[in-house]
Amino acid sequence: MPSHDFLPSEQPVQLLDQDGRRVEDPKRAFPSDEDLLRAHEALVVGRRINEQAYALVRQGRLAVYPSSYGQEACEVAAALVLDDQDWLFPTYRDVVSIIGRGVDPVETLTLLKGDWHCGYDPTEHRVAPQTTPLATQLIHAVGVAHAATLRGEDTVVMAMCGDGATSEGDFHEALNFAAVFKAPVVFFVQNNEYAISVPLARQTVAPSLAHKAVGYGMPGERVDGNDVAALLSVLGDAVHAARSGAGPSLVEAHTYRMQAHTNADDATRYRQDDEVAAWQGRDPLLRSKAYLTGRELLTDERTAEIAAKAEAVATVMRDGLMQDVEPVPGDLFEHVHATPTPQLREQAAFLADELSREKVS
Amino acid sequence: MAEHEKITMAQAFNQALRDAMTADESVLMFGEDVGALGGVFRVTDGLTAEFGGARCFDTPLAESGIMGFAVGLAMNGMRPVVEMQFDAFAYPAFEQIVSHVAKMRNRTRGALSMPITIRIPYAGGIGGVEHHCDSSEAYYAHTPGLTVVAPATVADAYTLMREAIASPDPVVVLEPKKLYWSKDEVDLDEVQPGIGRAVVRREGTDATLIAYGTSVPIALEAADAAAAEGRSLQVVDVRSIVPFDDETVCAAVRSTGRAVVVAEAPGFASVSSEIVARVTERCFHHLAAPVRRVTGFDIPYPPPKLEHLHLPSVDRVLDAVDTLQWDDV
Numbered sequence: 001m002p003s004h005d006f007l008p009s010e011q012p013v014q015l016l017d018q019d020g021r022r023v024e025d026p027k028r029a030f031p032s033d034e035d036l037l038r039a040h041e042a043l044v045v046g047r048r049i050n051e052q053a054y055a056l057v058r059q060g061r062l063a064v065y066p067s068s069y070g071q072e073a074c075e076v077a078a079a080l081v082l083d084d085q086d087w088l089f090p091t092y093r094d095v096v097s098i099i100g101r102g103v104d105p106v107e108t109l110t111l112l113k114g115d116w117h118c119g120y121d122p123t124e125h126r127v128a129p130q131t132t133p134l135a136t137q138l139i140h141a142v143g144v145a146h147a148a149t150l151r152g153e154d155t156v157v158m159a160m161c162g163d164g165a166t167s168e169g170d171f172h173e174a175l176n177f178a179a180v181f182k183a184p185v186v187f188f189v190q191n192n193e194y195a196i197s198v199p200l201a202r203q204t205v206a207p208s209l210a211h212k213a214v215g216y217g218m219p220g221e222r223v224d225g226n227d228v229a230a231l232l233s234v235l236g237d238a239v240h241a242a243r244s245g246a247g248p249s250l251v252e253a254h255t256y257r258m259q260a261h262t263n264a265d266d267a268t269r270y271r272q273d274d275e276v277a278a279w280q281g282r283d284p285l286l287r288s289k290a291y292l293t294g295r296e297l298l299t300d301e302r303t304a305e306i307a308a309k310a311e312a313v314a315t316v317m318r319d320g321l322m323q324d325v326e327p328v329p330g331d332l333f334e335h336v337h338a339t340p341t342p343q344l345r346e347q348a349a350f351l352a353d354e355l356s357r358e359k360v361s
Numbered sequence: 362m363a364e365h366e367k368i369t370m371a372q373a374f375n376q377a378l379r380d381a382m383t384a385d386e387s388v389l390m391f392g393e394d395v396g397a398l399g400g401v402f403r404v405t406d407g408l409t410a411e412f413g414g415a416r417c418f419d420t421p422l423a424e425s426g427i428m429g430f431a432v433g434l435a436m437n438g439m440r441p442v443v444e445m446q447f448d449a450f451a452y453p454a455f456e457q458i459v460s461h462v463a464k465m466r467n468r469t470r471g472a473l474s475m476p477i478t479i480r481i482p483y484a485g486g487i488g489g490v491e492h493h494c495d496s497s498e499a500y501y502a503h504t505p506g507l508t509v510v511a512p513a514t515v516a517d518a519y520t521l522m523r524e525a526i527a528s529p530d531p532v533v534v535l536e537p538k539k540l541y542w543s544k545d546e547v548d549l550d551e552v553q554p555g556i557g558r559a560v561v562r563r564e565g566t567d568a569t570l571i572a573y574g575t576s577v578p579i580a581l582e583a584a585d586a587a588a589a590e591g592r593s594l595q596v597v598d599v600r601s602i603v604p605f606d607d608e609t610v611c612a613a614v615r616s617t618g619r620a621v622v623v624a625e626a627p628g629f630a631s632v633s634s635e636i637v638a639r640v641t642e643r644c645f646h647h648l649a650a651p652v653r654r655v656t657g658f659d660i661p662y663p664p665p666k667l668e669h670l671h672l673p674s675v676d677r678v679l680d681a682v683d684t685l686q687w688d689d690v
């Protein structure tokens with residue numbers, strides 16, 4: 001394939017402008033009304049998840065929360081373009097994607113609550129454990145995809161990471177492996193312009209992150225990350241290509257981290273309020289709402305229904321996280337090895353003895 | 362003695378970096394979020410403003426890159442200080458550390474040295490989620506060519522950082538996250554013992570507690586508690602894991618005849634096992650009981666809600682002391 005076929009478009013693909021008006025793009029299919037309504041509902045739910053999580057942090061029910069507030073279009077699209085047999089490889093920021101794929105919200109938040117590490121069974125909804133060591137999950141995604149090929153499965157893997165993570169060596173290795181093995185993977189980079197305090201300009205001087213794909217021999221595309229229609233279209237095409245044997249591709253979504261890196265971060269130390277304010281008007285929810293309302297698809301009744309669904313998820317989160325799960329001390333020694341070593345058995349007995357003596361005294 | 366302001370351990374590290382950068386233009390500070398943000402623990406706060414973006418700067422987000430870049434800079438006359446944001450996020454740099462930073466002097470018969478300081482916020486007790494609380498000292502201590510220090514006091518934070526930066530060899534400085542905000546009134550001009558020296562933090566006659574980094578305050582607290590019960594515990598702060606101060610540690614153990622090593626890393630094949638071996642080899646005939654250890658369990662660092670069960674506690678230290686065969690005397 002000539003390399004120019006791998007090049008991303010000059011501007012990020014946009015199908016809905018900031019005011020929710022449709023933008024014509026002959027190369028991209030515009031999603032159906034039904035898909036957009038479904039996506040809008042997911043956006044409202046996603047926003048509610050972010051707001052609820054924020055409240056739970058303030059109430060001390062979550063240890064920490066890296067919010068995807070403002071990035072919900074990316075989060076919901078990544079889940080919506082996949083089928084049940086596909087896999088999602090999320091980062092710490094992708095709680096909304098994970099819940100979007102059907103994982104129980106309380107199990108999803110177990111990690112950030114601090115009860116255990118991964119709180120859900122990754123095999124149940126085909127969602128890998130949320131990964132914090134940056135970019136390391138990308139190469140796992142390639143392995144899963146290659147295994148699917150070897151086993152003759154119809155599986156596509158969505159491998160997510162942030163802009164900062166593209167600087168890690170593992171990002172390079174994952175893309176190269178995927179291309180060489182022609183693995184059915186979609187690398188999905190949410191470029192929210194920051195890696196904690198470090199702006200994208202300090203990560204790369206490439207024309208865009210999507211351009212990096214060319215060097216690996218795979219197509220790259222850039223998309224407006226606050227335009228859920230464009231995301232459904234571009235990610236949908238990438239998944240379709242992977243499924244039909246065309247191999248991996250890289251999609252870069254241009255978006256913005258509206259809040260601090262996590263609740264523990266102080267973003268005023270490294271960015272100006274007016275920069276954040278400029279992104280307020282590009283909110284992904286406003287855009288899809290304006291479009292759907294304009295087309296008279298979003299009736300009052302439907303809006304109320306969606307709000308009720310969002311509230312229901314928030315209630316599940318509140319109820320689940322308000323509960324104190326009594327930690328089980330013996331859990332410390334479970335699942336370290338398939339069979340506990342003799343030393344671990346000794347240590348488990350030591351702890352049990354210590355705790356029983358504490359109870360007596 | 363002149364009055365001194367109370368400062369935190371994070372501020373002491375910061376002052377050490379500031380003074381080293383003032384004293385030597387070849388000292389560079391770089392890593393992730395160390396510029397405008399001043400580091401996620403604020404250890405590099407204000408350095409970019411004071412010394413400019415060429416001396417203290419953010420790099421692309423890549424630990425292997427940061428480490429390898431430091432190797433090259435050191436090969437050409439610079440004195441790099443790098444920050445690994447968290448213990449477990451230093452692992453991508455492991456290859457560079459083990460294969461190059463640690464071995465360069467040896468491979469080149471001394472023609473090339475690696476005056477690099479590797480700053481690693483380490484250990485737990487802060488309610489951090491996975492990958493934010495590892496005690497990785499054994500990996501570094503096991504790698505010949507590396508110097509490894511773990512300060513436990515505000516004054517040592519300053520001294521050991523200054524010595525690390527001045528060292529002709531690579532030094533891993535393990536910065537105990539849990540103690541970053543601990544405060545002390547210190548005279549930074551007062552000379553503290555340097556790298557390679559352990560220090561007796563508390564005199565005692567019945568048994569010796571040996572600790573470093575985050576475990577030193579636990580040992581001191583245990584000694585206080587034991588004193589209330591009429592038992593006199595001595596506390597030795599190892600400070601410098603490599604080189605290890607056999608002389609001070611063993612003299613202390615010989616003086617009491619009993620010892621407990623306290624460290625939060627998993628105990629198996631660890632720095633604590635090395636200390637027990639060294640003490641036993643050297644002090645066997647002075648020992649009234651086998652040297653005991655209070656360490657973390659041999660498990661991946663647990664989630665926040667369970668970490669208190671994993672970490673050495675005052676009670677566990679006192680329990681261990683109780684088992685040192687007092688009845689046989």
Ligand SMILES: Cc1ncc(C[n+]2csc(CCOP(=O)(O)OP(=O)(O)O)c2C)c(N)n1
Binds near residue numbers: 161
């Ligand atoms: C290997 C590694 N190094 C450092 C960190 C610490 N860290 C956590 S998130 C982060 C910034 C990541 O930025 P980006 O990839 O843009 O994702 P975002 O947080 O913006 O979603 C850093 C440096 C880490 N988790 N893993």
Ligand SMILES: [Mg+2]
Binds near residue numbers: 164191192195
């Ligand atoms: Mg980012």
